[in-house]
Amino acid sequence: MSDKNLPVKADDEQHGAVEVAEPIADPGLEPHEYRITDIDPKAADRAERQVATMFTLAGLLFLGACVGYFAIPRDAILEFGPLTGNANNMTLGLCLGLGLFLIGAGAIQWAKQLMVDTEVIELRHDANSSPEQKADIIEGFNEGAAESGFGRRKLIRRSLLASMGLLGLPAIVLLRDLGPLPGRSLYNTIWAKGVRVVNDVTDRPIKPSDLVVGQLVNAQPANLTPIQEESPVEYQNAKAKAAVIVVRIEPAKIRTKPGRENWGIDGILCYSKICTHVGCPISLYEQTTHHVLCPCHQSTFDLADSAKVIFGPAARPLPQLPLAVDAEGYLVAQSGFTEPVGPSFWERG
Template sequence: MSSKEHTVTSDELDVNGHTNPGLPEHKPRLTDTYPEIERRFERQVAGWFVLSMLGTVLFIVSFIAIEPGESYDLMRLSNTLLGLGATLALLGIGVGAIVWAKNLMNDHEVTESRHDIHGSEEDRAIAVEIIKQAKEESGIARRPLIRNTLIAALALAPLPAVIVFRELGPLPGDKLFNTLWDQGVRLAIDTGGIPENPRLLRAEDVTIGSVVHVIPENIHDGDHALDEKAKAAVLLMKIDPDELNEDPERADWSYDGIVAYSKICTHVGCPVALYEHQTHHLLCPCHQSTFDVTDHCKVIFGPAKRPLPQLPITVDSEGYLVAQSDFPDPVGPTFWEINTR
């Protein structure tokens, strides 16, 4: 017991009548005691901020220098470097800020009384004083190495987002109306990648209930084959013709119950590939938009607003399935106002 008696005031009692123990005794850190350790942590913080800058530069260089559409290997390399660059850019700032706060900023605990919030001159003066105090406690004014590297890292960090959004480019206009599908283009089975010798599809090979992923046989004709494949991807299904509810204007777009629809969801562009044979519903796995294959793939559930565009098909003289034309409607998500033809 202390030789001095202490009278507990009402301010030191909580609502339950217990004595307020007060703040624990402050324990100095190594950085508070040894200047050389303080400088070491300062260099560590600056190093993390520099790492963030390098990550941002890696992202930008990878985005500009590597064309992912040329091959799957380049696409994999591009995604890896972009992910690594973005990770380092954000991780460097985050870890640097944590190391700075835990080892260099003032860690004294304080208590402040609550008071009514109002905009008096006195309150504004107090707010300014708090900001000045935070500036002093963080040490940002007297640690130019940390301050400068942090400013540089924060200045570079938004650039990847700016570049990525800028790369989205202008609105597509009529580009989504144009794919490699055209009159007489034969349907080939999609076996993955860009096939050297596409396997063509005969109408007699498609049985009721089957689902086939198809691409145009002339997939090599595009300057950017993967981009063209992404736009032209199609799901082909065969249904009992009596179950099809076809508009008279589109009655000749199918052949013997075989129908073909764009594989790209009209919500945000996910691949629609889940077919329920009993109900003849197509489901998008991303946001559960559901399309009725028997009724021109009209939306029956989910956030999609447009039916999947239908590819008009028929057969040629050799029995191969062929397109009658390109998609009459634009493929892909409706991020913008689209006027159908």
């Protein structure tokens, strides 16, 4: 800019005259150009149909994602030139991606072609809004909502609401991939009347005479081994629920819960090994106190007192397995567990 354009000066004691730029003249607004949809009602209707078509197609694509999820085999492969991928995943991705694209494209078309196209000049003002300005904003928002035609243009509104509603459907359907609901699976383990208690390392059945006072053994049901040969997955599931600890405590130190008087054999008691907090396997046993500690969050259970929680976040005692001795002198279960094993989410409240 030449000196001629910077003529305003201010006196400054230290620096002498200082040049100050003049504000640029307000260029004003260019003449407003009306859109075809502003002056031709047919064009406006056409634009409205285009927007509604995009929203409707989006809804159909969301439905297509759900249909494809169930109809396309999980192992089907789709090839696009050099690209190869799982057909189920690709269908889901394409349908959801295209559907969302059409919602966005429809919204842009709606705003550009049909919403009010007024040009305004807004002068700068203080950052803080006064109560009147806030009221103005709310009023302006309400006006804008009215001018957008959301209430008036029923076709667009309904197709948008329908497609957005259908967008939630794939999200619900995909929850299925989280796996089957646990249901009452933790109420049942493979322990049953007469099932022998075996050492989980040697797989040998345990006799009461194998245990000395103060000893704790990790054990499992004898009927677990045949499952291992049939299905490794079933075996892991069954073992995760049926693992137990067998402990021998001096009988005089045991405080038996009413109703459990015959659940132990000469001070030998059997409890679930699965912590009732969030399911870690426990076995850090301190024989002088009869306390067993869970290594995950330090829940501590008193095995001499029906595995009552004496410390930590666990909400309930370890379930106890009633024991008996079979005709050959081995430890067996009197029945399965009488309460669910594992974390205590289920029966809260």
